[in-house]
Amino acid sequence: MPAFKRRLNAGLRRRTDEGNLVSPTRCRIAILGFGTVGSAVARRLTGPHVPLGLELTHIFDRRAHEKSEALAASRITWTTSIDEVLASDADVVVETVGGVEPAADWIRAALAAGKSVVTANKQVVARRGAALLTLAERQGRQLRFEAAVGGAMPIVRAVGEGLAGDRITRIVAILNGTTNAVLSRMEATGCSLDDAVVDARARGWAEADPRVDLDGVDAAAKLSILCALAFGLRVDPDAIPTRTAASVTPADFDHARRAGGTIRQIAHAEYDRTASTLTVWVAPTVVARGSIFSRTAGPQNAAIISGAHCGEITIAGAGAGGDATAVAILSDIVAIARDRAAIVPAPVLTSHFRLQTSDFVLAEAV
Numbered sequence: 001m002p003a004f005k006r007r008l009n010a011g012l013r014r015r016t017d018e019g020n021l022v023s024p025t026r027c028r029i030a031i032l033g034f035g036t037v038g039s040a041v042a043r044r045l046t047g048p049h050v051p052l053g054l055e056l057t058h059i060f061d062r063r064a065h066e067k068s069e070a071l072a073a074s075r076i077t078w079t080t081s082i083d084e085v086l087a088s089d090a091d092v093v094v095e096t097v098g099g100v101e102p103a104a105d106w107i108r109a110a111l112a113a114g115k116s117v118v119t120a121n122k123q124v125v126a127r128r129g130a131a132l133l134t135l136a137e138r139q140g141r142q143l144r145f146e147a148a149v150g151g152a153m154p155i156v157r158a159v160g161e162g163l164a165g166d167r168i169t170r171i172v173a174i175l176n177g178t179t180n181a182v183l184s185r186m187e188a189t190g191c192s193l194d195d196a197v198v199d200a201r202a203r204g205w206a207e208a209d210p211r212v213d214l215d216g217v218d219a220a221a222k223l224s225i226l227c228a229l230a231f232g233l234r235v236d237p238d239a240i241p242t243r244t245a246a247s248v249t250p251a252d253f254d255h256a257r258r259a260g261g262t263i264r265q266i267a268h269a270e271y272d273r274t275a276s277t278l279t280v281w282v283a284p285t286v287v288a289r290g291s292i293f294s295r296t297a298g299p300q301n302a303a304i305i306s307g308a309h310c311g312e313i314t315i316a317g318a319g320a321g322g323d324a325t326a327v328a329i330l331s332d333i334v335a336i337a338r339d340r341a342a343i344v345p346a347p348v349l350t351s352h353f354r355l356q357t358s359d360f361v362l363a364e365a366v
C-alpha cells in the first residue's frame with residue numbers, strides 16, 4: 001500500500017476508534033444520581049469508544065457505597081457528599097437525579113462553583129431553566145439539556161440551534177414514551193389501559209405510578225421547554241392545559257379507527273406572533289392513519305416542527321430509556337468539551353399571550 005494511503009487510513013482509524021472528532025481537551029465529569037440514566041452514562045464513559053479526553057471522576061448518589069460495585073472501573077470517587085463533588089476538579093456535572101429540588105439547587109451550586117452542567121431533568125429546566133441559564137452565562141459556563149426532551153431524539157438542538165435561522169410557528173409532537181407505549185399497545189392488541197400499563201411496566205417503559213406521564217404533566221414540562229426555544233416564550237408548565245390519557249378506552253380506539261385514525265398523546269404548541277397568541281395543550285388526540293404519529297409505536301417520540309421558511313421538519317426516534325438518553329447526555333458533554341462558551345437564555349416575553357384550549361380531544365385528526 002502506498003505510504004500516503006497508509007497514513008490516511010491510520011488517521012481515519014484513530015478518529016473512529018476514539019468515537020468522535022472531539023478536541024483532545026481533558027474533561028472531567030461528575031455524575032449526580034446513579035439510576036437508570038446516570039448508570040447508563042457511567043457505563044458509556046467507562047466503556048470502549050469513549051470520546052477522547054472524557055474522564056468520569058466522581059459519582060454522587062445517596063446509596064453510593066451500595067452501588068459502587070455495579071461499575072468495574074477503578075479511579076472513580078463514589079460519594080454521598082455533594083460538597084465533595086462541588087469542591088472537586090470536575091469540569092462538567094451531569095445531573096440525573098430528577099425532581100425539582102434539591103436537583104435545581106445542586107445545578108445552581110455546580111455553576112456557581114465554575115462547572116458546566118448537563119441535565120436530563122425536564123422539570124428543573126421547565127421551572128428553573130431561565131434563572132439557571134442566566135447564572136451559567138454569568139459564570140461563563142454551559143448548561144445543556146438535550147436529554148430533557150425527546151430522549152435520543154435531538155429536538156432541543158433542532159429547535160434551539162438547527163432551526164434558529166427560521167421563524168418557528170408550530171410544534172406538534174409525541175413527547176412521552178410511556179404514554180405512547182401504552183396507547184400503541186392498546187391499539188395493537190385491543191387491551192384495556194390497565195393491561196397496557198402492566199405491559200409497559202414489565203418492559204421497563206413505565207414507572208410504578210405512570211400518572212405523571214398519562215396525565216400529560218411530563219409532556220407539558222417538555223413542551224414548555226420547546227416554547228422557550230422555539231418562540232422565546234417562558235410558559236409555566238402548570239399553565240399548559242392537559243387532558244389525561246388515563247381514561248382512554250378500547251371503544252375510543254374503535255371510534256378513532258372508524259374516523260380513519262388512531263389515538264396518541266399529542267403535545268401541541270402554535271404561536272401567532274401577530275396576535276401574540278400561544279395555543280398550547282397536551283391531550284390524547286385522534287391522529288390520521290399513515291401519519292408519522294400513527295406510525296410512532298412503543299416508547300418512541302416524534303415531532304413535526306413548522307417554520308415560516310423551511311416548511312415542515314420531521315424528527316423521530318427513541319424517546320426514553322437509559323441507553324438512548326445517555327446518547328443525548330454524551331452529546332452535550334462532547335459539545336462542552338469542544339467549546340466551553342456560554343449559551344444565551346431565551347428572552348422573557350414582554351407582550352401578553354393567551355393560553356387557548358381548543359376542542360382537541362378525540363375530535364380532530366392531526
Ligand SMILES: NC(=O)c1ccc[n+]([C@@H]2O[C@H](COP(=O)([O-])OP(=O)(O)OC[C@H]3O[C@@H](n4cnc5c(N)ncnc54)[C@H](OP(=O)(O)O)[C@@H]3O)[C@@H](O)[C@H]2O)c1
Nearest residue numbers: 033034035036037038061062096097098120121320321325
Ligand atoms: N429514565 C428515562 O428513560 C429518562 C429519559 C429522559 C430523561 N430522564 C430524566 O432523567 C432523570 C433521572 O431519571 P432516571 O430514570 O434515571 O431516575 P432514577 O432511576 O430514579 O435515578 C435517580 C437516581 O438518583 C438517586 N437519588 C434520588 N434522590 C437522591 C438524593 N436526594 N440524593 C442522592 N441521590 C439521589 C436515586 O437513588 P435511589 O436508587 O436510592 O432511588 C437514583 O439512583 C430524571 O430527571 C428523568 O426525568 C429519564
